[in-house]
Amino acid sequence: MAATATHRAIDAVWRIESARLIAGLTRIVRDVAVAEDLAQDALVAALEQWPGSGIPDNPGAWLMAIAKRRGIDELRRRVTLERKQELLGRDLQTLQQLDQPDVLAQVDEVQDDVLRLVFMTCHPVLAREARVALTLRLLGGLSTPEIARAFLVSEGTVAQRIVRAKRTLAQARVPFEVPGRDELAERLSAVLEVVYLIFNEGYAATAGEHWTRPALCADALRLGRILAALMPREPEVHGLLALMELQASRLRARVGPHGEPLRLADQDRARWDQLLVQRGLAGLRRAEELSHGLGPYTLQAAIAACHARAPSVDGADWPRIVALYDGLAALTGSPVVELNRAVAVTMAFGPEAGLEVVDALADEPALRGYHLLPSVRGDILARLGRPAEAREAFVLAADLCANDRERELLLARAVACEP
Amino acid sequence: MRFMVFVPGNAESEAGVMPSTDLLEEMTKYNEELVKAGVMLAGDGLHPTSKGAKVRFEGKERTVIDGPFTEAKEIVAGYWIWECASRDEAVEWLKRAPFDGGVEIELRQVFEMEDFSDEMTPELRAANERLGEQIEGRQ
Numbered sequence: 105m106a107a108t109a110t111h112r113a114i115d116a117v118w119r120i121e122s123a124r125l126i127a128g129l130t131r132i133v134r135d136v137a138v139a140e141d142l143a144q145d146a147l148v149a150a151l152e153q154w155p156g157s158g159i160p161d162n163p164g165a166w167l168m169a170i171a172k173r174r175g176i177d178e179l180r181r182r183v184t185l186e187r188k189q190e191l192l193g194r195d196l197q198t199l200q201q202l203d204q205p206d207v208l209a210q211v212d213e214v215q216d217d218v219l220r221l222v223f224m225t226c227h228p229v230l231a232r233e234a235r236v237a238l239t240l241r242l243l244g245g246l247s248t249p250e251i252a253r254a255f256l257v258s259e260g261t262v263a264q265r266i267v268r269a270k271r272t273l274a275q276a277r278v279p280f281e282v283p284g285r286d287e288l289a290e291r292l293s294a295v296l297e298v299v300y301l302i303f304n305e306g307y308a309a310t311a312g313e314h315w316t317r318p319a320l321c322a323d324a325l326r327l328g329r330i331l332a333a334l335m336p337r338e339p340e341v342h343g344l345l346a347l348m349e350l351q352a353s354r355l356r357a358r359v360g361p362h363g364e365p366l367r368l369a370d371q372d373r374a375r376w377d378q379l380l381v382q383r384g385l386a387g388l389r390r391a392e393e394l395s396h397g398l399g400p401y402t403l404q405a406a407i408a409a410c411h412a413r414a415p416s417v418d419g420a421d422w423p424r425i426v427a428l429y430d431g432l433a434a435l436t437g438s439p440v441v442e443l444n445r446a447v448a449v450t451m452a453f454g455p456e457a458g459l460e461v462v463d464a465l466a467d468e469p470a471l472r473g474y475h476l477l478p479s480v481r482g483d484i485l486a487r488l489g490r491p492a493e494a495r496e497a498f499v500l501a502a503d504l505c506a507n508d509r510e511r512e513l514l515l516a517r518a519v520a521c522e523p
Numbered sequence: 524m525r526f527m528v529f530v531p532g533n534a535e536s537e538a539g540v541m542p543s544t545d546l547l548e549e550m551t552k553y554n555e556e557l558v559k560a561g562v563m564l565a566g567d568g569l570h571p572t573s574k575g576a577k578v579r580f581e582g583k584e585r586t587v588i589d590g591p592f593t594e595a596k597e598i599v600a601g602y603w604i605w606e607c608a609s610r611d612e613a614v615e616w617l618k619r620a621p622f623d624g625g626v627e628i629e630l631r632q633v634f635e636m637e638d639f640s641d642e643m644t645p646e647l648r649a650a651n652e653r654l655g656e657q658i659e660g661r662q
Contacts, residue, residue: 116611120560215559322606329561356635379564379604 110155118147119245121164126242127217129171130280132201136224137270140242142178146171172202218243219334220280225269226295229276234269235298236305237262243330244323254320255305292335296344296401299327303348307355321352332387339394343402346387350408353380369417381412403432422452439468443480455487475504479514486521495521525564525606525633526613531626532600537571537591549621557605562616566603604633 122143129139146167160166179199225238240246240254248266252259283291306320328345335341357375358366388409391402398406407428414420429445432438442465450458462481471477482497498518505511535542542550557563569575572590579586592598607613610632617630 112609112611113615116609116615119608119612120615319608322608326561326606330559333555333559333561383564 110159111151113159114147114150114154117150117159117163117167121167122147122245123218123221123243124164124214125167125171127221128168128214129175130221130224131217132172133175133198134280136221136242136273136280137267138175138178140270142171142175143167145174175202215334216282218330219282222295222331222334223282223291224273224278224280226291226298227273227276227278228291228294229278230269230272232298232301234265234272235294236301237265238269239298239327240302240323241266243327246323254317292338292340295331296340299324299331300344300348300401302327303351307351318355321348321355324348325352337394339391340399340401342387342391342394343399343405346384346391346405347401347408348384349380349387350384350405350412353377353384353412368411373415376412384412385409398431400432400435403428403435407432417451420451422448426452439465439470440474442468443471443477446484447480450484450487455484458484459488473504475501475506475510475514477501478504482514482517482521486517491521491523524609524613525604525635526610527631527633528603528605528613528617529599529629529631530601530603531628532569532572532598533626536600537573537598539571539573546621553619553621556619557603557616560616562605562607564604564606566601568601569599572598 125146126136126139126143129142130136133139133142149170150163150167154160176199179195179202183195222239222243225242226235230238236255237251240251241248246254248262249259252262255262282288302320303324306317306322306324325345325348328341328348331341332345353376354368354371356377357371357373384405388402388405391405392398395402407425410420410425410428411417425448426445429441429448433441433445442461446458446461446465449461459481462477462484465471465477468477478497479501482494482501485491485494485497495518498514498521502511502514502518505514541547554563554566557566572592575590575592577588577590577592579588605613605616607616610630613630617628620628622628
């Protein structure tokens with residue numbers, strides 16, 4: 105096999121194995137930074153050896169064996185260098201564990217390790233950006249440059265975030281475990297938030313000239329699917345996955361024949377991805393069956409499902425969508441939800457009713473500088489036949505908007521309001 | 524990227540014979556792996572060709588040919604649809620499948636319109652559910 109082909113194969117193996125490898129090692133060495141270093145050592149060894157020897161039959165086990173051997177060497181070296189004395193209790197225990205035969209054979213144990221690692225990389229002790237970067241790196245198998253490209257920041261920034269995050273986890277002595285029942289809900293919501301942040305970053309780039317970074321959507325979907333398999337009894341996990349699959353089903357319909365962006369109303373629904381729609385609807389059913397009172401993601405998925413089932417924008421069950429937003433607003437108290445509710449109210453009960461909801465948000469500090477507030481207001485004013493005010497709102501929205509494509513669209517709408 | 528994997532049929536699958544318990548068990552384990560890795564989007568087994576049909580097209584003529592079909596090489600007994608980051612990843616997953624006996628399993632990339640353009644649209648105007656980024660207090 106040519107070296108480049110082997111390298112590509114190694115990349116693929118890494119993507120498949122790295123999360124399990126790092127998770128298994130973290131259980132043994134109890135430090136995610138050390139675990140990742142050992143895993144990286146194993147990867148380097150693979151890059152050195154596999155082009156000559158070919159890819160082993162069980163590459164995951166091979167990587168684990170090398171990583172553990174490196175771990176043993178490292179421990180022994182540390183002892184001879186630093187302490188010139190006997191191994192301490194904990195190191196001895198670690199050494200024995202590293203010396204044990206491979207744990208990769210015990211599939212269930214490995215899966216549990218991956219879940220423990222998820223709760224670690226998404227721990228609330230970390231800032232959001234740190235959680236996102238660490239999760240993509242340790243669980244998504246992405247490299248630092250890949251994460252940097254996806255989030256339009258420098259590699260140095262990402263590398264620093266990851267290093268700091270690992271240090272924070274060590275200093276805070278965050279345990280490698282799945283949280284108990286009493287704190288599971290809160291900790292799980294931190295995990296789901298990270299996954300949905302990644303998805304949104306891909307679904308609607310918040311800045312810059314590109315509209316989507318679809319690879320990020322794919323990474324988030326993959327993480328969501330992994331979580332759904334690891335936590336099949338958690339309704340909100342299925343709710344989040346359903347939400348992402350339903351939203352992703354529309355990705356390819358959002359662009360017109362000349363590359364122009366298309367609004368929901370103008371999308372050809374025949375181009376929605378039916379496999380994702382069906383998976384999303386099935387996931388929503390699962391979430392609803394498991395729920396006692398729908399959680400925020402399941403509610404959002406239920407809203408997305410209303411659109412997925414509708415023949416057209418106008419044909420959606422808008423009163424039901426309003427009711428779902430009522431539930432979501434009660435649950436989250438979020439002004440962004442309220443803004444969405446204004447759109448739904450406009451569609452269900454007319455623009456006057458919608459304007460009331462929007463205008464109630466005028467002094468909301470959380471929405472100050474948020475371009476979608478004037479954008480929605482402009483749309484409602486246009487429907488009410490008040491073009492001058494609508495134009496003003498669209499211009500304001502364009503001024504506040506950080507995404508080039510979106511700004512163009514808003515300015516075009518402003519121009520369309522002119523007599 | 525999406526991939527479709529075609530699992531060919533054989534004399535047993537054509538006779539409607541279920542695979543051995545051992546093979547079923549291995550296949551179940553393999554499928555679980557695919558699910559737990561977030562790779563599997565869909566997968567099904569197909570009834571024997573005796574329950575199938577072909578339609579032949581000739582000008583305006585349509586001729587229905589009932590199964591079974593004997594050209595064993597052309598018989599598909601099952602399929603998977605996978606989502607992978609690259610063809611290499613799909614190949615790596617396929618290499619782990621519990622097949623044997625010289626059987627060749629074909630893997631093909633699915634055409635997707637969404638080799639996305641850069642252009643996308645904000646959709647809040649119409650009916651947006653893009654609530655993600657700023658929802659407070661999602662406890």
